[in-house]
Amino acid sequence: MLEVRSITKSFEGQPLLKGISFDVHEGETVCLLGASGSGKSTLLRIIAGIETPESGEIIWDGEDFTQVPVHKRGFGLMFQDYALFPHKNVYENVAFGLKMQGMDSNQIKQRVREVLELVNLEDFASRRVTELSGGEQQRIAFARALAPRPKLIMFDEPLGALDRALREQLLEELRSLLHKASIPAIYVTHDQEEAFAIGTEIMLTHGGVIVQRGKPEEVFEHPTTPWVARFLGQANLVKGKILSLTPLRIATIMGEISVSQKQSMNMRVGDQLSVMIPSKAISSSEGSVNSMTGVIEDVLFKGEFYTITVNFHGERLQYNQTECLKIGDSVIITIDPAKIICLENDEKQ
């Protein structure tokens, strides 16, 4: 359906998007995940037609949309902070797109009622948008974007301005609404929890390119670069050097680590690399391989479990367990060699 082909764009002389290409298919919700200022919003605005790319194409169902003006694309975009028209009431806001299509007023009325029901705000039609709470504004903005039945709906950090509890509630609602509406969607966020919750596909952008794309579980468990691992909240990344290939052994500050899982990256003896040790690969017990002794530096109570930080000669690892430990004590931990992932170092490091 939507094909984005090698889009480039620079901002104040600096390249912002360096040839972005991806597809969105029917029923997919693609989450663009990246740090603030990485050009995600600009990419959305280019797809919507508000900004023009320096090169590249936007194609819809095989038709080149790059030169089609914004108001003729039929895409929906929900802005960060919603951009509701402050001089129009809820009804007029939601009806705006329908009016622009030239729909007759009875049909408009019916469609507006429909989408307001969908977002559970059917009694709000005559309210002023300036009187709405943040969550209500968010739902009206969604209703407004949805009303003209767009071919594709895009979200630019739609929950960014809300507090945490409300975010979680609205995230849940948005998820089910998107599912009901079954429109292909692109969702931009910098929050990985949000991305995991809403996306059928996750696409990570960094440095103007797409670094990785895949299902949420896939990108979380098998990040392809240390940047992705860190961005998704993998705390334990340890620098190392390959000692031998079969069996795979890696020298680190913490000591030698054996890896039994087959790795996808190309490796030679002597290569520098990063070792990702998922929290769940670590247990506080002594095993036959990858056992090491460290000092407990911090114990953080997280409700159902404790997050333990252990220092091994200056390198820190974090893992979770239900049992509390005491700061300052020594502890022996074991790393499951089957759960370790080797990553090539990021270019910049």
Place this chain on the structure above:
Amino acid sequence: MRKNITWVLWLLPVAFLVVFYLQPLAAIFMRVGNQIVAEGIGSFSFSRIVETLIFTLYQASLSTILTLILGLPAAYIFARFNFPGKKLLRTLSTIPFILPTVVVAASLNTLLGPRGWANIFLMNVFGLENPPIVFVNSLGAILTAHVFYNVSVIIRLVGTAWSQMDARLSQAARVLGASSRKAFFEVTLPLLSPVILSATLLVFLFDFTSFGVVLLLGGPQNVTLEVEIYTQAMYLLNLPMAGVLSLVQLLMTLGITVLYTQAGRREIPLAPRVNEEGMHKAKNWKEKLIIGIVSISLVIMLVLPLISLGMRSITRMEANRGQREDVRTGITFEYYQQLFVNQRQSIFYVPPITAIRNSLYYGIITVIISITLGSLAAFALNKPGRFNQWMDAVFMLPMGTSAVTLGLGFILVFNKPPIDLRTFPILLPIAHSLVAIPFVVRTIKPVIATIPANLKQAASVLGASPLKVVREVDIPIIAKALSVSAIFSFTISMGEFGATSFLARPEMPTIPVAIFRYLSQPGASNYGQAMAMATILMIVCALSVLMMEWLDSNAFLRK
């Protein structure tokens, strides 16, 4: 305890307002009332009043429309584009805000007047005997001066609101299927219309109450209420008639001010997410053309008259004295040198440099009065309470009262025994202070309001007495606003003409009064001296504007 402090703060400003503002206004009412009682309502020439009122409304409407025609496109390019020279143009556009009317009148005179550059150029090129452009004493001159003054108001008010309007609102309309034209009429214009309305009303108010330019450029057949008040009071010595005209004027300005305040309430607050988010460079030739045309016309309109004035003040041009064989032209500084000389043919008893000295002297007294009373009122207004809500409005009143009305009221109250105007020159800076105080309050009050209460509490807990708190916390924080207010008050005093024309003693003229006298006296040397003085005044005001802009870029038209 707290309440007592507020009352102490109010004491001086309120007394000042009662004696020097309310009393003169009351005197005008009384005078008119007495006349009605004594000779009946028929003793006023109503046809004259109606005629003058109609012309005043007519010229104000025309001026406002012309101002909008140039101002709105200018506001648009300031709000939505980044273009080379924008910063310079923005600074230039602030100059008219406090350029005295005599300077503007003199500038336009040197450009378009009978001996102005445009006429001299056309006469030389086409060998004409008489100046082809008839500008002085025409409605066109009044309109030109009003557009010169008020385009900046539109640029500042509408332009600022426009630039703060979230660009994503019209983008949202576009994404929802609106063409750029539709997005403008459905979203941009409705959101801007309240601010356009209030800017229009403000410009109309300024045009309605304009005095100096109408007196100096309009000629005897183009008479507005203000000029008629002046003529009736100062030349025909018909004080009751001047009083009635003042009341009509007061009623009208009050009405416009109320409308203006109402319009302000309807404004939709627009908040930008990111500064200058909606700004971009011109993308196509159409946008470039608009920017080019608008900015060039602005430069021509704002700068050309001022340059023309400066040039004229250093150009010898004596051809019009009737001594054709003795034409001397060229660059000269003799007009400036003559400022130090008391010429025999001059109507002055003193050299013109004395007028400059007088103005400086009045200016300094104005600064002292207006800063003292203005800060007291600003501090008092920042304490909560219903009384203060009223006082807030009361202290803005002098802003809606024309200077000519003030001048008339002063004459009625003070120009009789035991106080004689002639022995009481302090009245002039007092009148100037009345004009300046509302601005001072408006500048200082919001700054005081931003001082967090806990900062003062912290100082108190650390052992500072209430007076020390003011000295150590409040004053340093409001220092900048104080400087802006001081410069503004000074500049107001230097250029004020409306009230001054009533109150200045003949042997103690101010700069604007001296320029006015020179301009009404024929003779090339007088003309040159007038231009030299106007140039000095212009430079002083321009420097003040630059200093205020530098101290606080929002110094003008704070909302």
